[in-house]
Amino acid sequence: MENDSRDGAPPGRSERARTATLEAALALAAELPYPQVTIEAIAARAGVGKATIYRRWPHRGALMVDAVAHRNDRAATAGGAVPDTGDLAADLAVVLRSVVDELARPEWDALLRALCVEALVDTATRARVLDLVVAPQIALFAERFATARSAGRIDDAVGDTEAFELVVAPVFHRWQLRTGPLDHAYADAVARRACRAMAP
């Protein structure tokens, strides 16, 4: 990722503009129907020129991916790791409950819908979502999976991505299609079922 502030030096002008743009994109995606979240609107909110935005991001999709990655970086700094109490199902349930809580917030729901739309209509954006949003999430889970694998709770044949999908995909599917209630009971059930699924 681009970063103008190294070695703890105060962020430069370019970095400040980047952060302002990402925060403006996040705020607007939470406030407006997505078609109204234009580069123009983001530039106005961020107090930067449209040209400044286009120099860094070729289109809105690329910008939104960075905005979500930026938000997730902050969340991870605030403690995004999967807990490790020794009880895999309980630990995964904690994470899935917080995912469910996040998805219940209209602004985060709107932002993720926007991200999925961008990933669905453009292959390059999808690759960017995978690199900047999904892969870091898989990495967070991978640490916990490694411990569980050592403890004989995960089949060696189940890789980190496959295990991640067993845990997260049912929630993603239910969020996107609203096949049923997306609540803590569902989070707990999915965590429990995923553990059975990936067991040796």
Added chain:
Amino acid sequence: MENDSRDGAPPGRSERARTATLEAALALAAELPYPQVTIEAIAARAGVGKATIYRRWPHRGALMVDAVAHRNDRAATAGGAVPDTGDLAADLAVVLRSVVDELARPEWDALLRALCVEALVDTATRARVLDLVVAPQIALFAERFATARSAGRIDDAVGDTEAFELVVAPVFHRWQLRTGPLDHAYADAVARRACRAMAP
């Protein structure tokens, strides 16, 4: 669903226009980038007036949902049921392999992406996708789940929707985000893991 042809009578003019519109929408979604699949283009291809289309469908999203449901109806007539050999994992693998094969066809991939976009941007369309596309799929699986439940292979606590999600959601997630190869090996692994997940 609307149906002008009852009791085996030949389809009326309105029903012929409906079918022509749905087939045109399917064909164009397979051929063109989705933004170019306009009501105007669909009307031209179907040989019907735009007004005729708008009388039946308020917007493109509603029409696309019916088009996909129409396509699935035909597929189900051609034998869309889940096989029942007594081996649940093997039977689910057969279905998931065919899902994977379908998703590898560019025209079906494009159509489903379009459908997901429509469902993501509009709540009413999402509800329509659930009713006309997802619910019939769950119903196809539910017959097989009922047999498996009688045979003690599925926990009574796992409802049809939850079981469906355990089977289908990982494939849906991988298709949408391309987290890894979407092939027969993955289909088989997901079928096997889903069976363990839903076991009593």
